[in-house]
Amino acid sequence: MTIHGAQKHKTLKRYVLFFLFVGPALLVRTATSIYPVINTFHLSTLNYNLIQQVREFIGMRNFIYILSNEMFQSVLLFTLFFVAVSTFFQLLLGMGVAHLLNAKFIGRRLVRTINLIPWVIPMIVSAYAFRWLLAGDYGLISDWAFRITGSRPQLLLQASSARASLIAVNIWRNTPFMGLVILAGLQSIPEELYESAKMDGASWFKRFIHITMPASAATVVTLGLFNIIWQMSDIDLVLGVTQGGPGTATTVLAFRIYQHGMLWFDWGIASALSVLLVGLVAVISLIGLAIFKRYQFTL
Amino acid sequence: MIHKKAFLAVLCILAAAAMVLPAAGAREPEPEKIVVGVGGWAVEPTQRAVEELGFTEETGIEVEVVTRPGSPPEFLSQMSSAILGGTSPYDVIDIEDDVAIGFSRSGWLVDLDPLFDDEFWDDWPEAMLEMTETWSRHGGELFRVPHNYEAQYFWYRKDILDSYGLQPPQTWDEMVEVGKAVTSGDRYGVSDGLAQGAYLGVYITYLTQQAGGNVYDMGPEFEEALQFLYDMIHVHEVFPISALDKDYDQVNNDYMQDRVVMMRQWPFFYGVARSNPDWFAEDKAQVALPPAGPAEQVAYAGSWGWSVPTTADNMDGAMKFVEFMSRPEHQGPLAEIDTWFLSARDSCLEYMDGRGMAEYLELYSDAGVIGTRPFHPAGQEAHTVVEETAAAYLTNQMTLRQAVRQGRQRMADLD
Amino acid sequence: MTAESYRRRNTAVRILLYLSLGIFVFIALIPFYWMFLASLTPRHQLFSIPPNYFPDVTADNFAALIHQIPFIAYLVNSLVFSAASVLLSVILSFLAAYGFARIEVKGSSILLLILVLSMALPPIVTVVPLFQILRTLGLIDTITGITLVMGSVLIPFSVWVLVSFVKRVPVEMEEAATIDGARLFQVLWYIVIPAMVPALATIIIINFINAWNNLLFPLVFSHTEASKTLTVSITEVFQARTPYGRPWGVISALGVTMVVPMIILVLTAQKWIVSGLTRGSIK
Structure with missing residues (x-):
């Protein structure tokens, strides 16, 4: 065997070995995630309904129907609003929480543990707990409001307050996670760096921008992005807190997909909505990748 | 050497097992059996019915009663995968109206007509026959035999109305008047469980029918019904807005805590009221005929019934079971076992002789106020459109006109 | 800055810190408090207005878990x-x-x-x-x-x-x-x-x-x-x-x-x- 041949043989062996290791994971992901998403694109061009027993090709008609329908328009708008407002407050409050938990105080370990609780509890459980908390007649919040103002707010029965409640619960759930990630960044900064910046008279804000942010930026951006995407595709929260009501005021895209796909078996529309959701996710991911490139983060 | 010994021991055990197991399996022929799937709350009554009526003695077929998935979509997706695989977890199923639409249109249910001769239907009152025609037949085939007939009743506090010298209302307008007279503080004249997700749609359907229309047409009657409910809540303030967030349990609770004077409710409230002895008295939970709407005095009924999937393992046994449970002579005893089996069939009402809930069913049946539930082939999706349309208006997100316009567009797109 | 004012400022910061911590912990745990309370409340006391902060404690709901599902x-x-x-x-x-x-x-x-x-x-x-x-x-x-x-x-x-x-x-x-x-x-x-x-x-x-x-x-x-x-x-x-x-x-x-x-x-x-x-x- 020539040296060249041996080299080639060795490379081949390395590729085989690589796929032995990586192959199973890739295979499973392709079969249960990548293929289904591609399949969804195909299904979105069908009028496909299990209850009415139809399955026919209709091209883009599902999309035309969705995009020209006022109800779907408002669902799409609310989805974007929901994610944008949630993310903004999660970042803001997450920073607050991170600083709070970074301070020195008695019982810090315990409080840091408590911080994890909203995040490790099944979402559906906290969603029901909040629904019960916000209930118009029997809820805690309504009772307190009654004691203070003399009237019982029906928070889940007005579009604006139901939306606010849903977003608030979402923030409640995800802020601790943000806080945790930012806290990790804070802790990786040597104490001296802060002290010397303080000595130089840098304000809190400046220290934050120039020291804190860079330290945790890669993780915050990555996890923050995935977090946004997960929130967009989550149905547990809406299912538990408002079930999309009153009317369709708090219906988000993912919840609509669930209703069309698994409650009404209207698979054509469900798939078309899915394609729209994938589109939104793709846009957000591209923005994320751009940020990564710009700041030269690595995975 | 331990390894070798252990290996031998395992081998011996396996060999022994291999010899014993088939022998055990072939011991004697299994007795014939059917599996009956019913809602969780109906398992126990069904078991008792099978025992007390002696189904197994008569046919030699054992019956296993199991719980089927509670919500229609879940049940639909379970059966869709089972039937695709040519099997079925149940030989007989107890299904409600919602499920009946999906299953029958999918061609998953056996035609039950051959089980019954013409004489069999003489036992059925006109209104029940009409309901069966709409909800239990498709393409000329009978895919379900109803075993109950659940109308919606108008419950009221006779004690409170008496104290005001009032009679139960006969019309919508009177309901508002009576409501105004008795509403005070935490107590409302009228209430209902109107949470979205199957509750709200029921009431809107009920009111629309009283206004003379079919809710799925979303015609002027639908608007009239919505307007009426809206006015009761926001204008006359005899109906709490919080009802829009309540389920039946909660409104029953409000009723039994003296916060509601009149409500529409399904027959199960009869038992609920009596299971609260501290509160209960006969004149606290009386039933009157429903207040008439502008067009009709009517309250529609829903029903559950027996069906047999086309892929049932024991088709023959399943058919025998359905025939057995539907016999006229069994209707009375069944209703005695549980109101779950109470229907307006002549044999049933005669046997019950006005005992329990049968008194009210007779009242409604004789007055001819029980209507047929309006039908839509898209079932739950259409129902959701109704609810979302109604809720958008009732919670002041849209004007009536806007809401109805959107609703009509969505309803038209369903076809 | 005198030592006195520094200390006073420090105390104020501490108070603020513990106050924020209190609010934080309260908000993080409030739904669970409400849920635990409901799980111990007997059925007929659950839908009362105003809510019952000190219900008769019962294990019925947990027993129902085993019996009903x-x-x-x-x-x-x-x-x-x-x-x-x-x-x-x-x-x-x-x-x-x-x-x-x-x-x-x-x-x-x-x-x-x-x-x-x-x-x-x-x-x-x-x-x-x-x-x-x-x-x-x-x-x-x-x-x-x-x-x-x-x-x-x-x-x-x-x-x-x-x-x-x-x-x-x-x-x-x-x-x-x-x-x-x-x-x-x-x-x-x-x-x-x-x-x-x-x-x-x-x-x-x-x-x-x-x-x-x-x-x-x-x-x-x-x-x-x-x-x-x-x-x-x-x-x-x-x-x-x-x-x-x-x-x-x-x-x-x-x-x-x-x-x-x-x-x-x-x-x-x-x-x-x-x-x-x-x-x-x-x-």
Whole structure:
């Protein structure tokens, strides 16, 4: 065997070995995630309904129907609003929480543990707990409001307050996670760096921008992005807190997909909505990748 | 050497097992059996019915009663995968109206007509026959035999109305008047469980029918019904807005805590009221005929019934079971076992002789106020459109006109 | 600044700090307080206005769990489903992470990127096609079916975290071992895995939490007690088990039984959870 041949043989062996290791994971992901998403694109061009027993090709008609329908328009708008407002407050409050938990105080370990609780509890459980908390007649919040103002707010029965409640619960759930990630960044900064910046008279804000942010930026951006995407595709929260009501005021895209796909078996529309959701996710991911490139983060 | 010994021991055990197991399996022929799937709350009554009526003695077929998935979509997706695989977890199923639409249109249910001769239907009152025609037949085939007939009743506090010298209302307008007279503080004249997700749609359907229309047409009657409910809540303030967030349990609770004077409710409230002895008295939970709407005095009924999937393992046994449970002579005893089996069939009402809930069913049946539930082939999706349309208006997100316009567009797109 | 004013300012800061902490802890825990209270409240006191802050304590709601729903079956399903998903995801992810970190081939980093980015594919979007796939395979309403999809969903994050940990294992150790003639799998077993015990523990815990909390897959692919988990049972009690209403007491009791194991887990394994979530950036 020539040296060249041996080299080639060795490379081949390395590729085989690589796929032995990586192959199973890739295979499973392709079969249960990548293929289904591609399949969804195909299904979105069908009028496909299990209850009415139809399955026919209709091209883009599902999309035309969705995009020209006022109800779907408002669902799409609310989805974007929901994610944008949630993310903004999660970042803001997450920073607050991170600083709070970074301070020195008695019982810090315990409080840091408590911080994890909203995040490790099944979402559906906290969603029901909040629904019960916000209930118009029997809820805690309504009772307190009654004691203070003399009237019982029906928070889940007005579009604006139901939306606010849903977003608030979402923030409640995800802020601790943000806080945790930012806290990790804070802790990786040597104490001296802060002290010397303080000595130089840098304000809190400046220290934050120039020291804190860079330290945790890669993780915050990555996890923050995935977090946004997960929130967009989550149905547990809406299912538990408002079930999309009153009317369709708090219906988000993912919840609509669930209703069309698994409650009404209207698979054509469900798939078309899915394609729209994938589109939104793709846009957000591209923005994320751009940020990564710009700041030269690595995975 | 331990390894070798252990290996031998395992081998011996396996060999022994291999010899014993088939022998055990072939011991004697299994007795014939059917599996009956019913809602969780109906398992126990069904078991008792099978025992007390002696189904197994008569046919030699054992019956296993199991719980089927509670919500229609879940049940639909379970059966869709089972039937695709040519099997079925149940030989007989107890299904409600919602499920009946999906299953029958999918061609998953056996035609039950051959089980019954013409004489069999003489036992059925006109209104029940009409309901069966709409909800239990498709393409000329009978895919379900109803075993109950659940109308919606108008419950009221006779004690409170008496104290005001009032009679139960006969019309919508009177309901508002009576409501105004008795509403005070935490107590409302009228209430209902109107949470979205199957509750709200029921009431809107009920009111629309009283206004003379079919809710799925979303015609002027639908608007009239919505307007009426809206006015009761926001204008006359005899109906709490919080009802829009309540389920039946909660409104029953409000009723039994003296916060509601009149409500529409399904027959199960009869038992609920009596299971609260501290509160209960006969004149606290009386039933009157429903207040008439502008067009009709009517309250529609829903029903559950027996069906047999086309892929049932024991088709023959399943058919025998359905025939057995539907016999006229069994209707009375069944209703005695549980109101779950109470229907307006002549044999049933005669046997019950006005005992329990049968008194009210007779009242409604004789007055001819029980209507047929309006039908839509898209079932739950259409129902959701109704609810979302109604809720958008009732919670002041849209004007009536806007809401109805959107609703009509969505309803038209369903076809 | 005088020492006095400095101290006074310091005290004010301390008070503010503890006040914020108090508010923070209060907000974080308030729904659980309300849920625990409801789970102990007798049915007839639950819907009172104003709410009953000091109800007669009862265990009825917990007893109802056993009597009204197949609680034990759901609990066992939840445990088996979570454990199996963890096993599947951790084994596949560990192998993949090792491959990505140690075996240099062209295109490896782009594959890793694709794999990690597939984390962004919303599971809800895959539900309809997956339903058809599982139905064809006869895996609807089986634990195998939901485990397969859940295990898969957990892979990208696990690989992402594990790659960074594999890279931290000094490669010299492995090279020394290979020169000694040890086979690759022996290297993995005796050198890489022991060095990665903390990382693996972290991923196991996080994946377990995620699987335990998952609602979507059992919600759409499970129909009976053969494969339903606790998360689904709570929605089931909420809307379907009785046709008439929502037994909030039972829902709350069910919630409590799901929350308590998680709280215990957090109390005992906080450090590992945090290091995994932040990809080991905590020192």
